[in-house]
Amino acid sequence: MRFPSLGLIGLGAALALTSFVSSASAVVTFDQNLASGWHQGTGTSNGHFAVDTEANGVELGLRASIRKVGAITPTGNLYIAPVGIKEGVALWNFEFSVNPGSLTGTYSLLTITGPGGVLAFDPKIIPDNKPIGGPLYQNSENLAFAFLGGPLNFNPYLSGVYTFDLKLFSANRELLGDVSIQVNAVPEPSTWAMLILGFAGIGFMAYRRQSRPAVLAA
Missing domain, CATH: 1.20.5 (Single alpha-helices involved in coiled-coils or other helix-helix interfaces)
Structure with a gap:
């Protein structure tokens, strides 16, 4: 994404410090299709997601992919991605999907932990999420994008282990869903x-x- 990061990072930090009530049952499966489908529009297909399916139609998904190629096949929730750079960004992307189902007033929190630090933000506010106009939102992001790589001190040429944790909360801070993956970036x-x-x-x-x-x- 190419937009200022201060509001995004500030909101993420505030959410990360907010207490919440835990109640999600976390039915997590790996290397799965999204029941919600993949509508992000990058040309890649559904599949290879770590998926948390909850009541009321709630579905959260995370995966890693090779940029402009396709999703990486994981082992459990572990994805092996190549280090390096192409067209100014890292060779691999992380991709998320949030479907709050029939619930309203929800917000999400994506926390990324890597060798260079920790970044937490609400992915719902990314401007070009797809599809547009519905409760479902999805995107394909790259840690070398300015608003992500800067705070994480990300270097696409170096090997590293990155953890992505995606949570969905109700308006009263009740935990509705939680899914996480690990990406090992190696040569x-x-x-x-x-x-x-x-x-x-x-x-x-x-x-x-x-x-x-x-x-x-x-």
């Missing part, structure tokens, strides 16, 4: 292969240097 397999070959090459050269005097002495 791509091809990068690991190059590093391993590089280390192997260094080891071979060191071996040759050590063995050469013995050959000459013979």
